[in-house]
Amino acid sequence: MKILIIEDEREIAQSIKDYFKTNGIQCETAENYNLAVTKIDSYDYDCILLDLMLPDGDGFEILKELKSKNKTEGVIIISAKENLETRLEGFNLGADDYLTKPFHLAELLVRMQALIRRKNFKGSNSIIFNEIVVDIFSKTVTVNDTKLDLTKKELDLLLFLIGNENKVLSKSAIAEHLSGDMADMLDNHDFIYAHIKNLKKKLTQAGSGDYIKTVYGLGYKWENE
Amino acid sequence: MNNKKLLHKTTNSFLIYAVIILLTAAPVFYYICQWLYIYETDEVLLFHKGDFVNQSHQNYTANDIAAWNKYNQNVRIVADMGVKKDSIVGEMLFEPVANEKEPFRILYAPVEINGKKYTYIEKRNLVEMEGMVFSVAAMFLFIIMILLIGIIWISKRLAEKIWKPFYNTLGQIQDFEIDKNNPPHFIPTDIDEFDRLNKSLERLIEKNTAIYKSQREFVENAAHELQTPLALFQTKIDTLQQLDLTREQSELVASLNKDVSRLNRLNKNLLLLSKIDNEIYPEQETIILNEYIEKHLDFFTEQAQAKNLTISTNLDNTLSIKGNKALAEVLLNNLFLNAIRHNVKNGVIEIVTENNILKFINTGPEIPLTEQTIFNRFSKVNPSSQGNGLGLAIIKKICDISHWDIHYSFNDNLHIFEVTF
Numbered sequence: 001m002k003i004l005i006i007e008d009e010r011e012i013a014q015s016i017k018d019y020f021k022t023n024g025i026q027c028e029t030a031e032n033y034n035l036a037v038t039k040i041d042s043y044d045y046d047c048i049l050l051d052l053m054l055p056d057g058d059g060f061e062i063l064k065e066l067k068s069k070n071k072t073e074g075v076i077i078i079s080a081k082e083n084l085e086t087r088l089e090g091f092n093l094g095a096d097d098y099l100t101k102p103f104h105l106a107e108l109l110v111r112m113q114a115l116i117r118r119k120n121f122k123g124s125n126s127i128i129f130n131e132i133v134v135d136i137f138s139k140t141v142t143v144n145d146t147k148l149d150l151t152k153k154e155l156d157l158l159l160f161l162i163g164n165e166n167k168v169l170s171k172s173a174i175a176e177h178l179s180g181d182m183a184d185m186l187d188n189h190d191f192i193y194a195h196i197k198n199l200k201k202k203l204t205q206a207g208s209g210d211y212i213k214t215v216y217g218l219g220y221k222w223e224n225e
Numbered sequence: 226m227n228n229k230k231l232l233h234k235t236t237n238s239f240l241i242y243a244v245i246i247l248l249t250a251a252p253v254f255y256y257i258c259q260w261l262y263i264y265e266t267d268e269v270l271l272f273h274k275g276d277f278v279n280q281s282h283q284n285y286t287a288n289d290i291a292a293w294n295k296y297n298q299n300v301r302i303v304a305d306m307g308v309k310k311d312s313i314v315g316e317m318l319f320e321p322v323a324n325e326k327e328p329f330r331i332l333y334a335p336v337e338i339n340g341k342k343y344t345y346i347e348k349r350n351l352v353e354m355e356g357m358v359f360s361v362a363a364m365f366l367f368i369i370m371i372l373l374i375g376i377i378w379i380s381k382r383l384a385e386k387i388w389k390p391f392y393n394t395l396g397q398i399q400d401f402e403i404d405k406n407n408p409p410h411f412i413p414t415d416i417d418e419f420d421r422l423n424k425s426l427e428r429l430i431e432k433n434t435a436i437y438k439s440q441r442e443f444v445e446n447a448a449h450e451l452q453t454p455l456a457l458f459q460t461k462i463d464t465l466q467q468l469d470l471t472r473e474q475s476e477l478v479a480s481l482n483k484d485v486s487r488l489n490r491l492n493k494n495l496l497l498l499s500k501i502d503n504e505i506y507p508e509q510e511t512i513i514l515n516e517y518i519e520k521h522l523d524f525f526t527e528q529a530q531a532k533n534l535t536i537s538t539n540l541d542n543t544l545s546i547k548g549n550k551a552l553a554e555v556l557l558n559n560l561f562l563n564a565i566r567h568n569v570k571n572g573v574i575e576i577v578t579e580n581n582i583l584k585f586i587n588t589g590p591e592i593p594l595t596e597q598t599i600f601n602r603f604s605k606v607n608p609s610s611q612g613n614g615l616g617l618a619i620i621k622k623i624c625d626i627s628h629w630d631i632h633y634s635f636n637d638n639l640h641i642f643e644v645t646f
Contacts, residue, residue: 009453009456009457011457011460011461012453012456012457012460015457015460015461015463015464016460018464019460019463019464019467022467080449080452080453080456082493082496083500084551101452101453101455101456102452102455102456102457102458102459102460102485102489103456103459103460104459104463105460105463105464106463167467168466168467170462170463170466170478170479170482171479171482172482172483172485172486173463176486179524182521182524182558184489184490184493185558185559185562186486186490186528187487187490187562187566188528188531189486190531191527191528191530191531194530215466215475216472216475216476216479217475217476217479217480218466218470218475218476218478218479218482219466219479
């Protein structure tokens, strides 16, 4: 999988690149508008991460460029701008998702995976991890063909964990992912403990391996045994 | 203090002056007129006497004198009364015509007729003087009164005209609000002082508005500029925690994680506050608050579990309000969060909707907060709390902007926040 990161802040681009590398995602970067347009013209990407404020141009122009060239890459806007108008304009110009800075890399990763899944949708749409099968479309989880009864939050949590396989996820990243729009309001992340505990119990009871590892005070990690 | 109006004050001074002048002038004027008349009467008496002496009365006989006295009402020649020199006295004498006593001036003068000493007595009635003095005084006072009324009226009208630009300026400044975008427009005036006043005010307002604006922009820009370093911070911590860390290092990273999310929250709230400050929220829609509370009750109940709080609701009254939906949601979220954050372990939160009133009642520290300061930015009762001291400031701002009323009270060890819509 190949993605393009259009971001003038080199270090952010680098962090994304490093984080995604272990998930088999190949990242190219472009730190300005011209370079970005050249790269878009020459290659096809699975996904584009787009910062709106570029030193030599507006990120919206890139969206227009993509549209005019009939490019079908999924675009996730990553921007420090946080207001409804920018968001709406982004979506109108063809962006698929919008993530406000600062964000957790884990969040960006699962959003990108979800976007690519949507783009590549071909009849079946399921995530398979050993004996666990998650059907995105029907929102069902089976372990060795036994259906699990998960709450919406638990399903969300499971997808987040599997998507970030082998990554240490901080409590705040998980909490913010589970809270969606309300994430900004959180000042205590301890509530995720109950969700983790329940999910873990349901999975192991259904005969799945115990993939959720606790990392000291930091958080959790989905790891193949 | 009982403040007087400027125009009344000047008019009042005029009025007081006029009344004093009228009150003192009336008797003084009366007495002067009376004195003048008596003086004139006395002159006439002495003149008559002189005339009498100079004329051919010198050779009057006793019979002539008797005849004189017979036909003269006012002048009588009588035997010497021992009067040495001319003397005039005022006396009340009976006047048969009017059938009452009337004031007279009487001259007693020694005269010599045919070498014999007599006393010349002449009297003059003063009744006509009384009437005359009165009518002259009345006329004079009438003129003074007209004059004074005229002066007061003209000065009042003139003052109104002169002070008009001042009142215009005053009205405009009263309506002026620094956070609204409508600077006052003073009407031009040809009075130098008012012109200077207007210009100084214009300068003052312009300068302060600019300062206020740049202050607001500063907060917004600062918060915006912080987003990028915060993003860097966040992604680096995310990267850092993937390394093979010892337990000690893990705990450090975990605490860094906490700090960065606290910074994030603070920054988001600052952005939100300046957004509320800078943006205009014209969209007014009908919002059913009960629906929103019920929708997010689960989220907040989950948040409240860490403190084992009991949340009870009494939403029988449907609160249907007019306002901006986004702002109303932020208001409710902050009220909810406030009730959770400042609560104690095993505490309670009660949400009540009444007719036009929303109440958040919660347990907490058993001391009342000071209502004057709690809504200020960064006013924190407990400095170590996770809150950033902006929650209540946001609540207040939203209430102000939407013309709602927020009120805090402490009753039965319960903290009550009450929003009246």
